[in-house]
Amino acid sequence: MPEDFNPGTEGSGGVEGKATEHLPKGTIEPAEMVEVSIDAPQFQVAAAHPERVERGIAVMFLVGLAGFMGFGASYWQNYSNFWLGITLGVGFFGLGIGMVAWGKYLMPRGPFSEARHSAAPTPEEQEAFLTDFTSRGKVAIERRGFLLKLLGAAGGVFAIVAAFPLLRSLGPLPKMLFYHTAWKKGSYLMTAEGRKVHEDDLEKGGVLTVFPQGDIGGALSQTMLIRVEDASYGYVVTAPHRKTWGPKGYLAFSKVCTHAGCPVALYQKALNQLLCPCHQSIFDVGPGRPATPVFGPAPRPLPQLPLYIDSKGFLRAQAPYDEPVGPGFWERGAN
Amino acid sequence: MPEPVRVARSRRQPAHTSARRGQSAFEWLDDRVRASKHRQLLNHIFPDHWSFMLGEMAMYSFIFLVVTGIFLTMYFKPSDTMVVYHGSYAPLDGTRMPEAYLSMLNLSFRVRAGLLVRQAHHWAANIFIGAIVVHMMRVFFTGAFRRPRELNWMIGATMLALAIFNGFLGYSLGDDLVSGIGVRIAYSIVESIPLVGSYLAVWLWNGTFPGHIITTRFFIFHVLILPGAIAALLALHLAFIWTQEHTEFKKKGASEQTITGTPLWPGFTAKSGGFMLVVFGVLVTLAAVVQIDPVWQFGPFVPFKATDAAQPDWYMGWLEGALRLWPNWEVNLPGHMIPVVFFPAVLLPLLTWAIIYAWPSLEKRFTGDRDRHNLLDHPRDRPGRTAFGVGALTFYFLLFVAGGDDVLSNFFHFSIEDFVWGMRITTIVLPLVSGLVAYKICLELQGQRRRTARPRFLIVERAESGYYAATDGLAVPGEEEPDPLDVEEAGNRAAEAVSPLDERPPTPSGTTESRRAP
Numbered sequence: 001m002p003e004d005f006n007p008g009t010e011g012s013g014g015v016e017g018k019a020t021e022h023l024p025k026g027t028i029e030p031a032e033m034v035e036v037s038i039d040a041p042q043f044q045v046a047a048a049h050p051e052r053v054e055r056g057i058a059v060m061f062l063v064g065l066a067g068f069m070g071f072g073a074s075y076w077q078n079y080s081n082f083w084l085g086i087t088l089g090v091g092f093f094g095l096g097i098g099m100v101a102w103g104k105y106l107m108p109r110g111p112f113s114e115a116r117h118s119a120a121p122t123p124e125e126q127e128a129f130l131t132d133f134t135s136r137g138k139v140a141i142e143r144r145g146f147l148l149k150l151l152g153a154a155g156g157v158f159a160i161v162a163a164f165p166l167l168r169s170l171g172p173l174p175k176m177l178f179y180h181t182a183w184k185k186g187s188y189l190m191t192a193e194g195r196k197v198h199e200d201d202l203e204k205g206g207v208l209t210v211f212p213q214g215d216i217g218g219a220l221s222q223t224m225l226i227r228v229e230d231a232s233y234g235y236v237v238t239a240p241h242r243k244t245w246g247p248k249g250y251l252a253f254s255k256v257c258t259h260a261g262c263p264v265a266l267y268q269k270a271l272n273q274l275l276c277p278c279h280q281s282i283f284d285v286g287p288g289r290p291a292t293p294v295f296g297p298a299p300r301p302l303p304q305l306p307l308y309i310d311s312k313g314f315l316r317a318q319a320p321y322d323e324p325v326g327p328g329f330w331e332r333g334a335n
Numbered sequence: 336m337p338e339p340v341r342v343a344r345s346r347r348q349p350a351h352t353s354a355r356r357g358q359s360a361f362e363w364l365d366d367r368v369r370a371s372k373h374r375q376l377l378n379h380i381f382p383d384h385w386s387f388m389l390g391e392m393a394m395y396s397f398i399f400l401v402v403t404g405i406f407l408t409m410y411f412k413p414s415d416t417m418v419v420y421h422g423s424y425a426p427l428d429g430t431r432m433p434e435a436y437l438s439m440l441n442l443s444f445r446v447r448a449g450l451l452v453r454q455a456h457h458w459a460a461n462i463f464i465g466a467i468v469v470h471m472m473r474v475f476f477t478g479a480f481r482r483p484r485e486l487n488w489m490i491g492a493t494m495l496a497l498a499i500f501n502g503f504l505g506y507s508l509g510d511d512l513v514s515g516i517g518v519r520i521a522y523s524i525v526e527s528i529p530l531v532g533s534y535l536a537v538w539l540w541n542g543t544f545p546g547h548i549i550t551t552r553f554f555i556f557h558v559l560i561l562p563g564a565i566a567a568l569l570a571l572h573l574a575f576i577w578t579q580e581h582t583e584f585k586k587k588g589a590s591e592q593t594i595t596g597t598p599l600w601p602g603f604t605a606k607s608g609g610f611m612l613v614v615f616g617v618l619v620t621l622a623a624v625v626q627i628d629p630v631w632q633f634g635p636f637v638p639f640k641a642t643d644a645a646q647p648d649w650y651m652g653w654l655e656g657a658l659r660l661w662p663n664w665e666v667n668l669p670g671h672m673i674p675v676v677f678f679p680a681v682l683l684p685l686l687t688w689a690i691i692y693a694w695p696s697l698e699k700r701f702t703g704d705r706d707r708h709n710l711l712d713h714p715r716d717r718p719g720r721t722a723f724g725v726g727a728l729t730f731y732f733l734l735f736v737a738g739g740d741d742v743l744s745n746f747f748h749f750s751i752e753d754f755v756w757g758m759r760i761t762t763i764v765l766p767l768v769s770g771l772v773a774y775k776i777c778l779e780l781q782g783q784r785r786r787t788a789r790p791r792f793l794i795v796e797r798a799e800s801g802y803y804a805a806t807d808g809l810a811v812p813g814e815e816e817p818d819p820l821d822v823e824e825a826g827n828r829a830a831e832a833v834s835p836l837d838e839r840p841p842t843p844s845g846t847t848e849s850r851r852a853p
């Protein structure tokens with residue numbers, strides 16, 4: 001420990017409370033350091049048996065050293081993740097614990113106390129600063145109001161035009177992006193592997209994710225095709241105006257959840273319900289049940305895709321979806 | 336041309352211009368930077384308390400994140416381009432996947448120590464945010480945010496928000512099935528913002544979801560912009576702590592005008608530096624023994640696939656829970672709508688941070704206390720604040736629990752419907768109850784303390800005349816803690832006892848003398 005090591009930067013003994021608060025800064029300049037006897041009890045090490053602690057720390061450092069060497073070896077030998085991490089961990093622990101112990105037990109016991117430097121500013125200080133800042137020699141800022149305004153205006157315009165490349169160039173305008181999917185009148189229903197879906201493909205209670213041609217795997221056009229369990233193989237009528245939308249027990253609903261857009265991936269055939277795995281919204285499907293949300297946070301039914309079966313037995317779309325699929329957005333409005 | 340005015344400036348000569356040979360490295364450097372002038376910085380005092388290490392823990396986790404993160408950037412490819420995997424992980428051989436996911440597989444299986452660093456980085460993110468939250472609780476319940484430290488409270492709150500954002504982005508970079516669903520939800524959340532939502536979502540993602548560029552954009556935010564912002568704010572945070580100096584607890588010897596603890600050099604440096612290594616040790620050990628985010632098990636993100644019971648990192652749990660509990664209410668306006676997710680996923684966080692930012696001023700309004708404070712409160716002495724904090728924590732914790740409603744209802748054999756309804760009610764009622772209970776407990780503790788700590792001996796004297804007279808005696812011997820309410824005077828009296836400077840010779844100048852207690 002250096003001879004003049006001095007923990008208290010200024011006279012800090014009993015500092016009388018009220019007096020410091022408004023003392024001018026100068027009087028507590030941390031310049032006046034006072035010599036303190038190195039024999040003061042606060043400067044003695046904290047440990048009762050420093051030699052023992054020293055030995056303990058040495059052991060910890062050796063453990064740390066061994067850990068790091070072990071890590072080097074593990075890396076070199078391409079050992080498993082476990083050995084790499086454990087050896088490195090032991091290295092850090094050994095070094096770290098040793099250092100903490102050193103700081104805790106082998107350094108001046110203290111406690112050390114000093115006057116806080118962080119008193120409130122005085123009004124005079126603030127006044128002087130403001131005067132300097134605004135009216136240096138009466139030429140700086142104080143009487144240049146007009147120039148300041150112009151500068152502000154230019155800065156403001158810059159901020160606005162800078163936003164164009166920063167934001168506007170990022171992507172297209174939304175326009176009708178959310179209103180259309182790739183489904184068209186007459187689109188074949190395709191599997192994820194790109195095969196046309198035939199009317200014989202699904203058993204009762206079967207389920208398949210389908211896409212329109214040209215958008216296989218599409219995130220917005222993904223559609224859930226189900227063949228309802230209890231229907232006779234006639235039309236499944238989910239709502240009065242959808243008399244022909246579900247031929248031969250087939251129903252198709254948008255797979256994009258109206259809550260937050262997750263794929264509504266689960267079909268519980270016994271209950272005739274679709275379930276969204278993200279936040280457990282449940283939609284009723286089947287005769288008289290147009291994917292109405294019956295539980296969970298989803299606010300709207302899943303849009304239904306009108307189907308027909310062509311002369312070769314392939315499933316096709318009568319028309320695109322008649323409303324935006326997926327979660328809501330500001331421009332969507334009620335319908 | 337007038338003569339240039341010479342600005343007054345001290346023209347000090349360096350103390351000694353050493354032309355000696357054999358200068359030490361320190362002398363050489365000091366000759367150029369004059370560090371020796373700031374000798375007293377070595378004495379900067381840091382109060383000792385375990386709870387003051389929480390902020391350090393966050394800081395060291397951040398440093399660890401930066402170091403491990405740099406390693407990861409050497410191998411990670413922020414690209415959504417689809418490629419086919421032919422690598423050592425057989426189950427995915429021949430699978431089409433985004434390049435980003437592929438590079439994650441290579442980091443896990445091919446790069447030496449890559450898996451360790453990946454897991455350590457992910458663990459550090461979780462522990463970083465955990466440490467921030469607990470640190471913030473410490474600051475809140477002890478009133479460390481009061482004047483003059485309100486700005487630092489706000490800087491901290493901003494860092495918390497940035498840290499959560501950055502955690503989410505990092506988690507999403509993998510482009511695996513679990514995180515990909517989170518990104519899909521994030522898209523819907525951005526889309527839900529009134530007026531600008533559609534624009535923001537379409538711009539950020541370059542079109543409708545998934546957009547094929549988002550990993551590239553998330554990456555630059557994750558590795559440069561947000562960490563840069565956190566680093567800058569952290570520097571400011573620490574600068575504030577340095578100039579305002581740390582608070583300390585009320586105890587014998589403490590006062591508003593003094594600070595007691597360990598000096599920066601060498602005690603604090605050794606302890607804090609050692610603590611940093613211990614934090615590192617914990618993180619790499621976790622990375623060695625506890626698997627985290629095994630992306631290879633999830634498979635690459637495919638927009639039409641979903642996994643069951645996928646859980647986000649813990650710090651997203653409260654948002655996840657809010658999304659699950661908020662009922663299916665949307666606001667329909669003529670021609671416009673405010674979608675359902677806006678309320679739990681945008682409004683709730685906005686309100687949360689509004690309250691956090693405003694808390695120091697709110698409390699000033701309630702209590703009328705506008706003083707400067709360097710001594711911390713014991714939570715029991717501020718029952719109102721403590722009750723609010725406990726209630727708020729209960730609320731967010733319940734949201735967090737609700738984030739696992741599918742797993743939990745399965746586990747407890749509740750129907751999901753019952754569970755969600757139960758949680759909806761609990762989330763509203765229980766915070767009120769727990770706040771009230773906390774309030775009562777605070778009062779109870781205060782009372783107990785008064786009862787046990789205050790009794791004094793009565794000194795009974797018998798006068799010559801035969802009368803007995805009782806006078807107040809001394810406090811119970813061994814009573815260590817002064818009453819918090821009159822701690823200041825006690826502190827001033829006691830400060831002298833702990834100062835090492837008592838041993839010093841009398842001060843030559845009168846300035847320090849004059850400030851001594853009478």
Ligand code: HEM
Pocket residue numbers: 386387388389390391393394395397467470471474479480484487488489490491492493494495498565569572576580581582583
């Ligand atoms: C990136 C995250 C953060 C880091 C790395 C960090 C770091 C630190 C450190 C090292 C300290 C000094 C030691 C201590 O008191 O624990 C501190 C103090 C402080 N922090 Fe933070 N902090 C973070 C976030 C926050 C948050 C979220 C808040 C509150 C909203 C906050 C408010 C404060 C305040 C008011 C102090 C001064 C405490 C006092 O003097 O008693 N910090 N911070």
Ligand code: FES
Pocket residue numbers: 257258259260261262276277278279280281296297298
């Ligand atoms: S996304 Fe389907 S319930 Fe939330």
